[in-house]
Structures are given as C-alpha cells and as structure tokens.
Amino acid sequence: MWFFVIGDLFIFGVYFVSYLWFRSADHALFLDSQRHLNQDIGVVNTVILLTSSLFVALGTAAARGGNARHALRLFGFALACGAAFPVLKAFEWIPEIAAGYRPGTNLFFMYYYVLAGMHLCHVLLGLMILGFVMRELRQSRAPRIRFVETGATYWHMVDLLWLVLFALLYLMR
Amino acid sequence: MSVPAGSFASAAGVPVRPWYRSRKLDQWICFWSVPFFYNLFGLVFVPLSSMMPPKSPSASTQQIVGFFQGDHLLIACVILTLSLGLAPVSNAVYLTQIKRMSVSPAFRVAFLGGTVMGAIVGMTFPLFCFGLGAFRPGYDPAVLVMLYDFGYLAFIGSLGCFCVTWAMFGLAIILDRNRILPKWLGYYTVWQFMSELMAAPIWLTQSQPFGWNGVMTFWFAMLVYVPWQFIIYVWIYKAIKRQPEDELDNAPSRTRVRQRDTAGAAP
C-alpha cells in the first residue's frame, strides 16, 4: 500500500502544482471565483476528516493491543464521520451548481470540481476499505494487523490530501 | 520472434523445445503481436497522420478543414482499419493472465465486455469520423467540425469502458493469490483507472489545461499511461515465461486427467 500512497501523493502533487501554476497566471479570476465557495462546509468537512482519522489511528492502536472489539467500535465511528463527508459535499455542490458555478464556468471551478472530485473518489474508496477493515475485525479471530494498518494508512492519506486541497482551494488568497 | 530458443525448458527437466514447437506458442504469437501493434499505432498516429498529439479543440474552422485535407489521413485510416483486430488480441493477452488469477470469472467477463465497448467507441468511431471527413472534400465546414469533435471526444473522452477494464484488471491483480503479476502493478493499474477519470473534464471545456489536448487531461495521463504499458508488458512476458508446463491447457498430464474425470463422471 505504501507504493500506492506515495505514488498517489506524487500524482496529486502534480495536480496541486499545476493548479498554482495556472492560478498565478490569473490571480483575479481565481480570487473572484473563490469567494463563491462555501468555506463553512469546507471547514466542517476538514474537521470531520481529521476526527475520522483520529478514530482510525486510535482503532489501529487498539487492534494492535489485541482489543478487537474496541477497535471495531472506533473504526465504526471513523466510518460514520467519513460517510458524512460525501453527504456534506453534496450539500455544498448542489447549491453551487444550481447557482451556475459549474466546472465549465471557468478554470477555477474546473479545478475545484476536478480536484475535489478526484479526492471524493478516494474518500469513497476509503470508505469501502474501512468497511473491509471492520469486517476483518469482526469476523476474524486473530485480525491481520497488517491489513488494518494498510487500510488506516490509506485513510490518513485521504485526510492529508484534503488538508492541502482545503488550503489551496478555499483559503489561500 | 525474439524468444530465445531454450527459454522454455523448465527446472523439472522437460526437454528443450525450439520456439516453434513450444506448447505456449499461441500465447507467444499473441504477445509479440502487441509491440508490433503499438509501434504501428504510434507511427500511424504521430508522424503519418499527425492525429496525435491531439489538435486543439479551439482550432478555427479553417484549421480543422485543413486537418481533414492533410495528405496522409486516409492512408492512416486504411492502416488502422486493417489493424483494428490487433486491439482485441492485445486485450486477449491480458485476459489470459486474468484467467490464471484466483479471482471470480466475473472479472474476465466484465473485462471482456469493457474492451469490446472500448474498441468500438475508442477506435472505430474516431477512425471513421476522421476517415469520413477526409474522404469527401465537399462537406460543409460545419459537418467537418462536428466530425472533428466526434472523433477526438470519442477517442480521448471515452472513460466508462476503460474504467471498467482497468478496474477489473487492477482489482484482479490485487486480489489474486496465485501471484501471477506483482501487487504493486495492481495499484499502478488503479492509477491508470484514475487517469481515465481525468478524461471527464474534456467534455466541459475547450481550453488548456483540461481540454482534450490539455496538460492535465492528455499529457499527464500519458505520463502515467506510457510507462504502465511498458511495465505491464515486461511483467506479462515474465508471467508467460514462468507459467509451469503442467499448468498449460495442452499439457499431456492435464488432458489425461480431464479424460479420466469425464469417464468417472459418466455412470
């Protein structure tokens, strides 16, 4: 999984750099478009992902300590938090699309939807992986710690990518 | 055929067969057709017809008409129609390896369906759009512009079918317990899947960096794709070579076992 995580970080790294590159060619457009984003939902989503990541980290520690039931509960919380992310994303995107801010509107919105959309795909994949980890914890007598750790690493990467995305898309001026 | 003779001797001491008597000859023929196919495609697309790298989506009508009147577009189309069948062969090479993996047959059936779709929308449509536009000089420029868009959007913007195939392939590699292909290659295939998703924006914009000739949508996807193509072929080469003789469908031991099974099943 580390192979995948590192590669993914570099791929997203290219996206981030290209975003800044094209942004710096047209500051005014990007700044002006940025105003129409819903920063509040962005912040809530960041905190949600961070909290979810915390639960995953605690759950991994619990699983390592042999407490599979506690770990299962913690991963359950993590999954619940993680599942709120796409829901909030829908609440964020639907009004924006309805108000006419669409991917084709301008380059900023294209980047906004493409980057956040790619990230959203990772979130959905991560939710599936968390589900598999929970199944492993529930069904297996001796859960494979490697598997739990692998899933956790992936989920933290999703969190990490969002932190950068959030800063670039919502916050920077 | 650059398979060294002698490369088929297994450790078990099976007598060395020359390449043309190899039991795996069918797999080798298909395997070596693939580099041929990609080289041919590369030559036809890039230097011969200059279809690739893609022309700009925001080209003027005049430029588009000029593109269709290019000298070699029709010859390129002839070569492409003749070699259309090589795409299925290259996919069959993947399929053969997926079959050896310990995953459900549903994976290869889904892969099969996806590749049929992919070859139709990704190869047949662009080929005929470009060929058609070049064939008759009397078309309205508006018609030519439509063919231009149709060709490029179908070629670069088709994502669903390729997403299915690469998802099936990547997932099969990751889930496989027979270690046919290395696991990291499965993860790489997942990026291949993601780079197909990046084709979505080309439908929504006509300019850089997300147009169909965009830095992000075309060039970066190529940067991911081209090494993948090379690496996967090296590993498929290894996988075919490593496949033990007694696992082959035409291995003497296996045909005998199968006959015994059928005989035993009949009352």
Next chain:
Amino acid sequence: MNTRGQRILLWIAPAAGALFLLAYFLFPIFSASLSPTQTPDEIAAFFHDHGSGILGVSVMINLIGGMLIPLFAVTAVQMSRIGNSSPVFTYSYILCVGIGTTAFLLADYCWGIAAYRPDRNPQLLTLLNDMGWFLFTAPVGTILMQNLCLALAIYLDTRAEPVFPRWVAHFNVATAVLFVPGAFTFLHKTGPLAWNGILSFDLRVLTFAAYVAVMFFVLLRIVGRQTEDVELRL
C-alpha cells in the same frame, strides 16, 4: 453427451443466410449501388424515393447482424476444445465478433436514420450515407483477425485427431485475404476498390456469404462428431 443445443444454434445461420439473400436483393442501396461520386442532392433524392424500402430492409439487417452471433459462438466453443496452451485465441475471436457485428449494425443504423427523415439537410444525408458505406465495407480488421485466430488455433492443434480439419485453417486464411481490399475504400472513389467496386463490395459480400455457408457445414460435422462434454476453457 448432448450436442442438441449447439446444433440448434447452428441452424440459426441458414435462416440468417436466407434473410440476408432476401435483404440483398430488396435493398435499394445495394441494387442501385450508390456511387461515392454522387452529389449530396442526388443522394438526398435517392433517399427520398426509396425511403420505405431502405427502412424495411434496415430492420432485417439489424436482425441478421444478431443472428450471426450464434454461429460465431459455436465456433468459439469448438475453438476452445482445441486446447492450445491458453484460450488466448478464443478470447481474441470473441472480442473481434463483438466489435465486428457492432460495426455491421451501425452501418445499418446510418442508412436507416438517413431514410427515416429524407427531407433532412442533404449534407447530413450524405454524411449518414457515407458513414453507412464505410462501416459496412471498411472495418475488415476484426473479421480478418477473427479468421486468422481460428486458423492459427487450428494450425497449433497438435492432437492426433484435431477438432477442425486442416483445410479449414487454409480456408480461413484465404477468406481473410479476400476481405483485405475492403479497407482500401477510403482511398478510391471509382474502380474496383471504391465502395461499390467489384473487389471491395461484390467480392467481399460473396466471400462472406460463402464463408458463413462453409463454416456452417464444417461446424455441423464437427459438432456431430464431438464425443466429450465441452469444458469451456474461457
């Protein structure tokens, strides 16, 4: 051991053949053999005059395209009996069938759509007509590869009693070669290689009809001789 199912599938092919024969003689597009040199206005007039005939046969061709699939399916099953080291040729064969028959159907759609509203802009009618011809004549790559895969699979059949007789392989190669001229319709507007030319149209249609007929009888015999259960190695 029961091969009734396979034989039922095979007998769909003669029905398709009969329908094809009927369609061939009824289809205004084939009998008028529209030339690539015609102007858009001539083409528009043609579709205007023959609309209903084209539409009727379009429905038939649509059906025929699908009816050929069972024959190819039985071929694929018998191919997988050959037992090469892997099903790689069978996979290629099936993929080619999927692509080739779809191209055939698309050709039919183009003509059908042109005839559906013949008072369309002549430019568009011409486009549809050209596209129909190209999709009908030019995509020989898949059927070419389909035949070559079958031929190679037969050549590599090493058992004492091969599934297919050797001459079927030679026959498949020969027909594959005869399909090749179809690809060159892109380059010619007149002469034997134009889409209504003798090489890329008449020869091709004849070859295809003969191919289907011969393969039908070959497969009928092979299926009749089959004694073991088919273990489909796909």
Next chain:
Amino acid sequence: MAFLFRNPLVAVWALLTASTILSWALSRDGGVTPHADIAVTAGVLLIAAVKSQLVIRYFMEVRHAPAWLRRVMNGWLALLFALLAGIYITSL
C-alpha cells in the same frame, strides 16, 4: 476527559483542529473585494504544511517507519510546499 488528552493522538488531533480553525479565521476577513494577500497565503500554506507533517508523523506513523520511507514522505512534503510557495511568490 483529561485522560483522553494524555493520549498523544488526541493531542495531535486537537492541535490539527485548532490550526484548521485558525487558518479559517485568517482567511475569513478577506473583505468584499478579494485581493492577493501574501500574509494570508503564507499563513495558510504554513499551517497546511505543519498539519500535513503532523498527519504524516503521528497518524500515518511515519516517525516509526524505516528511514527511506521517512525520507520520501518528508521529501514529498518539502518539495510540494517549496514549489507551491515558489510559484506563488514569483507570480506576485
């Protein structure tokens, strides 16, 4: 409740959340007419870099990882933020 904060993971989480809110507050009073503001951007990017480093070190447990992995992850972070900052500054 206090026992929770003795867990380093929870402490890291608290720090991450607090800095998220801080960077939000930093960016929030941009006014009606948006303008490129190097102070805000620098602060936001710095906070993002620190947060990323925290996630990498504590959540992904890279601090216990083999040296090559630590180096790759730190290298990625440093390279990314250097490039981002560099592009931003040169464009002003």
